[in-house]
Amino acid sequence: MNPSKQKKQYLSIIVALRGLAALAVCMFHFTKEFVNEDGMVRDIFRNGWMGVEVFFVISGFVIPFSLLGTSFGFRHYFKFMKKRFLRIEPAYLISVLIVVVLSYVASQIPGFAGEPYKVSIGLLLQHVGYLVEFFNNTWLNPVYWTLEIEFHFYVIIGLLIALWNLKKRWLIITSIIGLLVLSFINQDVIAFFKYTDIFVLGILTAFYKKEQLDLKPYIAALLIVSFVVYNSHGVIISVLTLIAAALISFASSYGNVKSLIFLGNISYSLYLLHVPIGGKIINLSKRLDLSEPSKYGVILVALGFSIFVAWLFYKYIEKPSHQWAKKVTFN
DSSP: OOHHHHHHHHHHHHHHHHHHHHHHHHHHHHHTTTSOTTSHHHHHHTTGGGHHHHHHHHHHHHHHHHHTTSSOOGGGHHHHHHHHHHHHHHHHHHHHHHHHHHHHHHHTSTTOOSSOOOOOHHHHHHHHTTOTGGGTOOOSSTTTHHHHHHHHHHHHHHHHHHHHHTTOHHHHHHHHHHHHHHTTSOTTSOGGGGGHHHHHHHHHHHHHHTTSSOHHHHHHHHHHHHHHHHHHHOHHHHHHHHHHHHHHHHOOOOTTOHHHHHHHHTHHHHHHHTIIIIIHHHHHHTTSOOOHHHHHHHHHHHHHHHHHHHHHHIIIIIHHHHHHHHTOOOO
């Protein structure tokens, strides 16, 4: 297969998976504590939060896939971190500002119950440095904790790929085993440790797709790591993350599923904004005495408006940051 066509196919699969994962997380938050606990809609999306684990598999794949077999080395590490910063940080920081502004405005609306909204400079600085958990504080947006996990992954994966490209294979193998061992350590120390095994599924998949790992060893390693995931996270997450890795490895292109490709393209923006945008719509509607069917209508409005705002955010905030990141090269 033509390499460019092959890469496009992998990216289509990944984008589609991102779209599904983002949608699942949105619906989990929108239905949680809103619709009937025993209803079918709540049952369908009860485990939607597991879309986060799919994101971790994808992250574990994407970065190694882009760096393996290139000239990337330790001398490029800080450029790599700069590239990730430009790709992720602008949208994140602006979303923090949006969360603060909307939360304040919501607290001024008649019928608001609770303490006046306020946020300290210290807490904002902790968000900038992904240090909220280290100060035992609460994230301003409940999805932000995953960005801290991703940040820790970026710090580590750049070093691992530099080792691999230097042909220090025994070091990279030892490091991957070390990541699996970390998943057994007390996660109260650093939350990232809890998810290292899931990231390894993506890393192994990148090694296989870049022909750094043969099929049989890849499948064997995938099954072993899936057992580790099962031990740490349970059977559902183990199966879900294994399926995600298998789809990236073996599934045909999802390029014709335009709705999923659209959602996948805006998935990061949607992930950042669905709680402050759609969640606010849900919370405001809780002040009304709504029937169960009316609640479903509110959910559709919340989802639709969240997607619309996420699309605008992607177009004017996230997409330009992609262009900035592309200008950082490892030549």
